[in-house]
Amino acid sequence: MELAKKSSSIAVRPKRKIRKDILQENIAGWLFLSLNLIGYVIFKLVPIIISLIFSFSDWNLVSGLKGIKFVGLKNYVNLWTDVIFIKSLVNTIVFAAITVPCSVFLALILAVILNDKIFFKSLVRLGFYLPNIASMVAISVVWSILYMPTFGPINMVLRAIGIENPPGWLSSSQWALPSIIIMSVWQAVGYNAIILLAGLQSVPGSLYESADIDGAGPLSKFFKITIPMLSPTLFFVTIISIIGSFQVFTQVNVMTQGGPGTSTSVLVYYIYKSAFMYNKIGYANAIGWVLFVMVFIFTALQWKFSNKDSHIN
Numbered sequence: 001m002e003l004a005k006k007s008s009s010i011a012v013r014p015k016r017k018i019r020k021d022i023l024q025e026n027i028a029g030w031l032f033l034s035l036n037l038i039g040y041v042i043f044k045l046v047p048i049i050i051s052l053i054f055s056f057s058d059w060n061l062v063s064g065l066k067g068i069k070f071v072g073l074k075n076y077v078n079l080w081t082d083v084i085f086i087k088s089l090v091n092t093i094v095f096a097a098i099t100v101p102c103s104v105f106l107a108l109i110l111a112v113i114l115n116d117k118i119f120f121k122s123l124v125r126l127g128f129y130l131p132n133i134a135s136m137v138a139i140s141v142v143w144s145i146l147y148m149p150t151f152g153p154i155n156m157v158l159r160a161i162g163i164e165n166p167p168g169w170l171s172s173s174q175w176a177l178p179s180i181i182i183m184s185v186w187q188a189v190g191y192n193a194i195i196l197l198a199g200l201q202s203v204p205g206s207l208y209e210s211a212d213i214d215g216a217g218p219l220s221k222f223f224k225i226t227i228p229m230l231s232p233t234l235f236f237v238t239i240i241s242i243i244g245s246f247q248v249f250t251q252v253n254v255m256t257q258g259g260p261g262t263s264t265s266v267l268v269y270y271i272y273k274s275a276f277m278y279n280k281i282g283y284a285n286a287i288g289w290v291l292f293v294m295v296f297i298f299t300a301l302q303w304k305f306s307n308k309d310s311h312i313n
Contacts, residue, residue: 055285075286087262088270096245107192128190140254143183173263199233
């Protein structure tokens with residue numbers, strides 16, 4: 001009996017020690033996470049909750065906190081009768097619908113070219129990536145100069161090749177949004193190409209060797225090997241591009257201020273104007289939540305349809 005009691009007490013002690021060690025590890029883990037968690041709660045989660053609450057209010061920023069009046073769903077209802085909001089929504093969708101496919105497609109072609117044996121590969125990669133790390137304000141100023149209708153380099157080249165009446169670009173309500181789209185695609189291609197290039201370099205070379213033995217051509221290898229093996233990277237690049245395209249702001253603010261008229265007004269720029277020009281904080285927050293729902297829906301749809309053919313699972 002005594003031996004049995006001693007053996008049971010010996011067995012209990014290690015269990016208690018293991019539980020104590022696990023508890024200490026958990027406490028240490030939470031302590032390491034606490035700073036980041038506290039920062040996330042204070043600077044992200046709390047502002048998100050406050051933004052949602054304010055979206056149901058009518059608050060003029062000048063009136064202070066005492067001027068907050070809750071109006072329920074009035075802001076969300078008024079959005080759909082606001083001509084500027086509707087125009088900004090359409091412009092945002094058009095911008096995303098053109099920018100994302102063009103930037104991803106051009107980046108894919110560029111990544112395939114860069115993946116081959118070319119001279120000064122590292123230097124060429126750096127050159128294509130530089131627009132992504134440069135200040136968007138600086139890029140927008142440079143492109144504004146390029147787009148100048150009279151003395152801009154682009155129109156001077158067009159006149160030199162025989163086009164007598166080149167577009168007005170940023171001064172034209174017809175060409176202003178396409179001008180921003182062209183600049184945004186140029187700026188995004190380099191980053192997307194570098195990400196896709198990293199994905200291409202992880203594709204096993206044995207697959208291409210087997211395809212060569214079977215007599216497959218370049219197009220067959222591209223569509224039957226490169227694209228399927230690159231699908232997770234393409235999915236990532238597409239999602240990032242969609243989110244970024246719905247958040248376009250700087251180039252609009254610097255180059256056109258939403259004009260001429262409302263031809264380049266986008267949702268984020270209209271949020272900025274509503275909040276800090278018109279002092280309509282509640283209305284601006286309502287627009288922000290509509291934008292959030294849109295991004296969430298497009299991202300979810302992209303995730304659903306991409307998962308069917310990709311190697312993410």
